[in-house]
Amino acid sequence: MTQTSERTLAGASNGRDLAHQPHGLERVNAPQPFLRGFVGTAREVLNYHELLGNLVRKELKIKYKDSVLGLLWSLLLPLVQLLVYWFVIGNFLAAGTIPYYGVFIFAGLAVWTLFAEIVSTATTSIVYNAGLVKKVYFPRELFPLAATGAALVNFLFQLAILVAAVVLAGIGSGHWPDPSKAALPVLALLALVVFATGLGLLLAAANVHLRDIQHLIAIVLMMWFWLTPIIYSVSRVGEKLPGPVYDLYLLNPMASVVFAFQEFFWPQGEGTVYQFTGDVYLRLLATIAFSVVFLWFAQRVFARAQGNFAQEL
Amino acid sequence: MSDSTVIRVVDVSKRFIIRKDNSLKERLVNARRSKENKEEFWALDRVSFDVQSGHTMGLIGANGSGKSTLLKLIGGILTPTSGFVERRGRLAALLELGAGFHGDLTGRENVYLNASILGLTRRQTDQYFDAIVDFAGIEPFIDTQVKFYSSGMYVRLAFAVAVHVDPEILLVDEVLAVGDEPFQRKCLDRIKQFQHDGRTIILVTHSLEQVRQMCDRVILLEVGKVVVDGDPSQAVRHFRDANVEVDQQEQEARDHLVRIENVRLTDDRGQDRSTFDSGAAVSVEFDLVPLGPAVEDWGCGVAFSDVSGMTFAGTNTILQGLEPAALRHRTHIRFGFDGLPLSEGQYFIAVAVHPEHGYDYHRIDRAASFLIHTDSADPGVLLLHPKIEIT
Numbered sequence A: 001m002t003q004t005s006e007r008t009l010a011g012a013s014n015g016r017d018l019a020h021q022p023h024g025l026e027r028v029n030a031p032q033p034f035l036r037g038f039v040g041t042a043r044e045v046l047n048y049h050e051l052l053g054n055l056v057r058k059e060l061k062i063k064y065k066d067s068v069l070g071l072l073w074s075l076l077l078p079l080v081q082l083l084v085y086w087f088v089i090g091n092f093l094a095a096g097t098i099p100y101y102g103v104f105i106f107a108g109l110a111v112w113t114l115f116a117e118i119v120s121t122a123t124t125s126i127v128y129n130a131g132l133v134k135k136v137y138f139p140r141e142l143f144p145l146a147a148t149g150a151a152l153v154n155f156l157f158q159l160a161i162l163v164a165a166v167v168l169a170g171i172g173s174g175h176w177p178d179p180s181k182a183a184l185p186v187l188a189l190l191a192l193v194v195f196a197t198g199l200g201l202l203l204a205a206a207n208v209h210l211r212d213i214q215h216l217i218a219i220v221l222m223m224w225f226w227l228t229p230i231i232y233s234v235s236r237v238g239e240k241l242p243g244p245v246y247d248l249y250l251l252n253p254m255a256s257v258v259f260a261f262q263e264f265f266w267p268q269g270e271g272t273v274y275q276f277t278g279d280v281y282l283r284l285l286a287t288i289a290f291s292v293v294f295l296w297f298a299q300r301v302f303a304r305a306q307g308n309f310a311q312e313l
Numbered sequence B: 001m002s003d004s005t006v007i008r009v010v011d012v013s014k015r016f017i018i019r020k021d022n023s024l025k026e027r028l029v030n031a032r033r034s035k036e037n038k039e040e041f042w043a044l045d046r047v048s049f050d051v052q053s054g055h056t057m058g059l060i061g062a063n064g065s066g067k068s069t070l071l072k073l074i075g076g077i078l079t080p081t082s083g084f085v086e087r088r089g090r091l092a093a094l095l096e097l098g099a100g101f102h103g104d105l106t107g108r109e110n111v112y113l114n115a116s117i118l119g120l121t122r123r124q125t126d127q128y129f130d131a132i133v134d135f136a137g138i139e140p141f142i143d144t145q146v147k148f149y150s151s152g153m154y155v156r157l158a159f160a161v162a163v164h165v166d167p168e169i170l171l172v173d174e175v176l177a178v179g180d181e182p183f184q185r186k187c188l189d190r191i192k193q194f195q196h197d198g199r200t201i202i203l204v205t206h207s208l209e210q211v212r213q214m215c216d217r218v219i220l221l222e223v224g225k226v227v228v229d230g231d232p233s234q235a236v237r238h239f240r241d242a243n244v245e246v247d248q249q250e251q252e253a254r255d256h257l258v259r260i261e262n263v264r265l266t267d268d269r270g271q272d273r274s275t276f277d278s279g280a281a282v283s284v285e286f287d288l289v290p291l292g293p294a295v296e297d298w299g300c301g302v303a304f305s306d307v308s309g310m311t312f313a314g315t316n317t318i319l320q321g322l323e324p325a326a327l328r329h330r331t332h333i334r335f336g337f338d339g340l341p342l343s344e345g346q347y348f349i350a351v352a353v354h355p356e357h358g359y360d361y362h363r364i365d366r367a368a369s370f371l372i373h374t375d376s377a378d379p380g381v382l383l384l385h386p387k388i389e390i391t
Helices: A005-012 A038-047 A049-064 A072-092 A101-128 A130-135 A142-173 A183-209 A212-226 A234-240 A243-250 A253-265 A280-306 B024-029 B067-075 B107-117 B122-136 B151-163 B181-196 B208-214 B232-242
Strands: B005-019 B038-052 B056-060 B082-087 B091-094 B169-173 B200-204 B217-222 B225-230 B258-266 B275-277 B282-290 B299-306 B311-316 B331-337 B345-354 B362-373
Touching: A038 A049, A038 A280, A049 A072, A049 A142, A049 B107, A072 A101, A072 A142, A101 A130, A101 A142, A101 A183, A101 A212, A101 A253, A142 A183, A183 A212, A183 A253, A183 A280, A234 A243, A243 A253, A253 A280, B005 B067, B005 B200, B038 B067, B038 B082, B038 B200, B038 B225, B056 B067, B056 B208, B056 B232, B067 B082, B067 B091, B067 B169, B067 B200, B091 B151, B107 B122, B107 B151, B122 B151, B151 B181, B169 B181, B181 B200, B181 B208, B200 B208, B208 B232, B217 B232, B225 B232, B232 B362, B258 B345, B258 B362, B282 B345, B282 B362, B311 B345
Parallel strands: B056 B200, B056 B217, B091 B169, B169 B200, B275 B362
Antiparallel strands: B005 B038, B005 B082, B217 B225, B258 B282, B282 B331, B299 B311, B299 B345, B345 B362
């Protein structure tokens, strides 16, 4: 409710502003030094958690309003994708030697879909909500965050399918996920959400000034998808690529996320050559550390840019 | 600066840069000429003022004078290029009704969404929900998607949400002119209630009448600069004086039989004037010039209208029972009015020459304008001087 107090507290810390403050007047949109202000904004966003919830609900509602199948559509696409990859790549392209290939793909595909959805919807979130950005004040970060939230809800449905598939595969193979590795998917999701939100913030701000971003990102995501070991095994990449290039390939934050999901949800791969052999925990922690710094940086850039949103739209 | 200052605008300037290209290709192609593709202008130029708690301030000015920009800067939607804005207390900005509405959502869903955008919690919205729906008067449609609403229903619901937000500072941008008459009255009543509660209101409007009625202080902006800051009637008068240029959109002389020329306003001594005191004698004088053969069937008349375009008085020679001789050469006409009991404001004169039946030969809708100055703040067109007895 106190729309500016947090901002002002952060802004007032540079002393010069304090001199200007008569009797509890608070400066509107006080300038913040680049390095500080993240915590202030985060606190402000927390104050608006209810609005954030409403925005997420709105995103979900309007996406499938007036369609008979509604939310089922967001399940249908990855399911069909799964089937296509399974048939075409699993059978025709001889990747069929990977055991329980369907579970293998879906473990990666589910997180990838989440990532792609966050990034692409967050990118357009400011531009699509131009009407609001120009007329009402609340932290602009809420728009990309609402996109993230809506994508997470869709992800829950996919997770349900994944769990069902894991159960079926478990009955069929006798291999069940190892509960001691349960931290893997949690850490992976954390890394993914933080990284994707940071990327979304950055791209959302860029897209306001340069609408090409929203088209460009579709292409980039497509390339990124094929550069991530989702429908093929990383072991083949290790064989084909020279060492340094392979190391570079593994720097992809999404690779670590996919490895973690595969390791937990695809126990049938345990001990086969198709499983990633590196230290997934270490990679995840490094990814999280990187993502947190990246998110901070992205938010600072976003905060810089957001003062001009209303006039650029 | 006193303790009760709730808004402080200090030396605020806002520059807009208008770029004419916006895609990567265009920017690359035009990289070298990118300076040519930028145009900048100052929407606000070193504006400063304080607003004390409980006051209602009007912002007036022509289109493009920076009123809305100023409101957005106070609301935090835009950031000033230089200078800064400070304020205290919860703020609600009615910059556009239904800005947060989404056509695919139902009225109910939109009420909750919009209320949270304006800063209400879910519990508060629950509490106000019935009052909101009742205020908007659209109960049977509350669970219909708003894209099926009439535009009147839409703005009514939006306004209903906005006025239930319970702000300490209310920014209003020309949103009071919505809905039908009864609803407008309801809105104004609500604003008056706000004033009564001691809340601070900043109002942007083109209705000078509203400004005079509701504000206790007015700022007149002209191309981004504060021209007048003070008493409403003083600011409104200044604004009207600046707008006197008569727009002589003449209707083409029909059939080219007669033409009106030289329309002017004179006082009781025959002097040309454009400003009168209320109750003073005013004459409308003009010449009729027959362009062809003599015109047998003719009459001429004048009509008065206010700034809203409403004609509130008028007469012509035929209605007055005159039967003048045929028009053969330039003829001078004078309509003398002994006293115009008009209230403060700007008025327009329409002049026409016409046959008894049928189309006008020539008509000028805004042939002249004049200002009435009074000390009275009474609203309306007519200034009556009632004798009031309270027994």
